[in-house]
Amino acid sequence: MTKIVNHWIGGKTVEGASGTYGPVTDPATGAVTTKVAFATVDEVDAAVAAAKDAYATWGTSSLAKRTTILFKFRALLDAHRDEIAELITAEHGKVHSDALGEVARGLEIVDLACGITVQLKGELSTEVASRVDVSSIRQPLGVVAGITPFNFPAMVPMWMFPIAIATGNTFVLKPSEKDPSAALKLAELLAEAGLPDGVFNVVHGDKVAVDRLLEHPDVKAVSFVGSTPIARYIHTTASANGKRVQALGGAKNHMLVLPDADLDAAADAAVSAAYGSAGERCMAISAVVAVGAIGDELVQKIRERAEKIKIGPGNDPTSEMGPLITKVHRDKVASYVTGAAAEGAEVVLDGSGYTVEGFEDGHWIGISLLDKVPTTAKAYQDEIFGPVLCVLRVDTYDEGVALINGSPFGNGTAIFTRDGGAARRFQLEIEAGMVGVNVPIPVPVGYHSFGGWKDSLFGDHHIYGNDGTHFYTRGKVVTTRWPDPADGPGGVDLGFPR
Numbered sequence: 001m002t003k004i005v006n007h008w009i010g011g012k013t014v015e016g017a018s019g020t021y022g023p024v025t026d027p028a029t030g031a032v033t034t035k036v037a038f039a040t041v042d043e044v045d046a047a048v049a050a051a052k053d054a055y056a057t058w059g060t061s062s063l064a065k066r067t068t069i070l071f072k073f074r075a076l077l078d079a080h081r082d083e084i085a086e087l088i089t090a091e092h093g094k095v096h097s098d099a100l101g102e103v104a105r106g107l108e109i110v111d112l113a114c115g116i117t118v119q120l121k122g123e124l125s126t127e128v129a130s131r132v133d134v135s136s137i138r139q140p141l142g143v144v145a146g147i148t149p150f151n152f153p154a155m156v157p158m159w160m161f162p163i164a165i166a167t168g169n170t171f172v173l174k175p176s177e178k179d180p181s182a183a184l185k186l187a188e189l190l191a192e193a194g195l196p197d198g199v200f201n202v203v204h205g206d207k208v209a210v211d212r213l214l215e216h217p218d219v220k221a222v223s224f225v226g227s228t229p230i231a232r233y234i235h236t237t238a239s240a241n242g243k244r245v246q247a248l249g250g251a252k253n254h255m256l257v258l259p260d261a262d263l264d265a266a267a268d269a270a271v272s273a274a275y276g277s278a279g280e281r282c283m284a285i286s287a288v289v290a291v292g293a294i295g296d297e298l299v300q301k302i303r304e305r306a307e308k309i310k311i312g313p314g315n316d317p318t319s320e321m322g323p324l325i326t327k328v329h330r331d332k333v334a335s336y337v338t339g340a341a342a343e344g345a346e347v348v349l350d351g352s353g354y355t356v357e358g359f360e361d362g363h364w365i366g367i368s369l370l371d372k373v374p375t376t377a378k379a380y381q382d383e384i385f386g387p388v389l390c391v392l393r394v395d396t397y398d399e400g401v402a403l404i405n406g407s408p409f410g411n412g413t414a415i416f417t418r419d420g421g422a423a424r425r426f427q428l429e430i431e432a433g434m435v436g437v438n439v440p441i442p443v444p445v446g447y448h449s450f451g452g453w454k455d456s457l458f459g460d461h462h463i464y465g466n467d468g469t470h471f472y473t474r475g476k477v478v479t480t481r482w483p484d485p486a487d488g489p490g491g492v493d494l495g496f497p498r
């Protein structure tokens with residue numbers, strides 16, 4: 001029997017009333033295993049209303065109460081890592097170890113939220129004028145919404161809601177319709193941890209649900225993570241409706257390899273970062289820029305490693321790379337490889353026709369490696385979001401930096417070198433939000449913030465870390481005068497107070 005995934009509103013499962021469902025597929029078999037309910041405007045309104053009701057008490061609840069619940073949630077999350085990872089693998093397709101890694105990175109943000117007391121400490125200046133003190137405090141916004149992508153169905157929601165609810169907001173999540181089950185499991189664990197009904201809600205669906213969240217007058221802020229065209233749309237629409245918005249978009253992440261780099265280490269890093277999670281990571285390395293005469297040797301080393309990657313179902317412990325999310329996406333990724341030669345690239349490895357024996361209906365694609373890719377090629381210009389690595393050749397460091405800075409995206413980037421001076425220049429000159437020095441995927445730890453530049457992020461706030469706390473709170477400055485009983489009346493003074 002097909003499993004049905006419903007909404008989570010006001011602390012309980014609510015059956016979808018629209019009669020519209022989306023199919024959820026096991027990418028390894030191609031079989032539809034689950035139907036996910038798509039919310040109507042009324043169902044989104046019910047979730048926002050539940051969150052608004054809950055905010056009346058949650059927004060003023062003590063920090064101790066909020067963090068006690070988050071600590072319990074952390075323990076439950078830790079105990080259910082495997083179960084959540086299994087749900088992710090069944091709907092997303094990534095291998096179990098990678099799914100476990102995703103849960104661990106999400107848990108880091110829960111850790112941060114458990115310690116929100118430190119980040120929420122205000123500031124106080126005493127005696128700024130005679131008998132006058134000034135304090136700065138931060139207060140929650142109210143109901144906030146999160147809209148998340150398919151590629152990290154547990155981690156990306158956890159980039160958002162732990163900090164949002166720790167700071168006193170209530171939350172409505174609209175997860176990806178392609179792999180919705182992990183979000184629901186997180187909702188159940190939050191309830192088990194003692195989170196009051198309505199503080200965290202999940203509505204499933206498509207554009208109908210998203211658009212209602214973007215226009216709902218009771219939604220004060222929207223966090224979005226997904227592709228660039230939708231991020232731009234979310235930012236424009238939610239901003240026009242007066243909401244605070246952070247919208248993280250797509251990427252084309254470059255790795256600059258200088259001639260003095262350890263080429264074995266660089267090849268290991270390029271292969272891990274390009275093909276891990278089948279390239280369906282916003283921080284995946286999709287373009288290696290080889291500087292000087294190292295190109296042939298580097299490509300050879302990447303090829304040797306890439307050819308050994310074992311592709312198979314995510315729940316097979318011997319698999320290193322799983323299938324892609326949908327058949328349509330698989331075919332799109334394959335088209336970049338089949339079209340690459342005509343665009344002037346050398347096809348070193350062609351995975352476009354790959355399949356796995358016994359799982360012929362799965363969304364399989366093999367490893368592809370394209371060399372000498374011109375910057376005019378679609379395979380270079382587009383975010384492919386699959387296991388396709390482009391290698392580009394340049395003569396100098398400056399040419400490499402200019403090439404990377406010419407990209408409309410600016411999420412992550414990395415330099416591989418033994419030259420500290422070059423690495424230092426790169427950190428300062430490169431136009432990207434996250435930089436790795438001999439680190440291919442520089443995802444910041446939870447207590448720093450994550451976010452790109454240019455078309456990889458719309459809005460002023462990066463996500464989690466200090467920016468997360470700032471995004472989900474607004475500042476207030478209180479100026480207080482308590483006259484000393486001995487002062488007597490101050491008298492009228494129409495000048496500036498001193």
Ligand code: NAD
Pocket residue numbers: 147148149150151152156174175176177205206207210211225226227228230231248249250251281282383385411452456
């Ligand atoms: P997507 O943009 O298609 O979908 C993201 C969310 O937006 C989903 O919940 C989806 O239901 C909703 N959505 C889709 N189309 C919409 C529309 N027309 N109107 C309103 N809502 C809509 O992204 P995806 O395919 O799920 O995820 C992959 C993309 O996410 C990649 O581009 C990847 O780089 C990006 N991503 C970025 C980051 C980051 O931190 N910058 C992290 C993870 C993923």
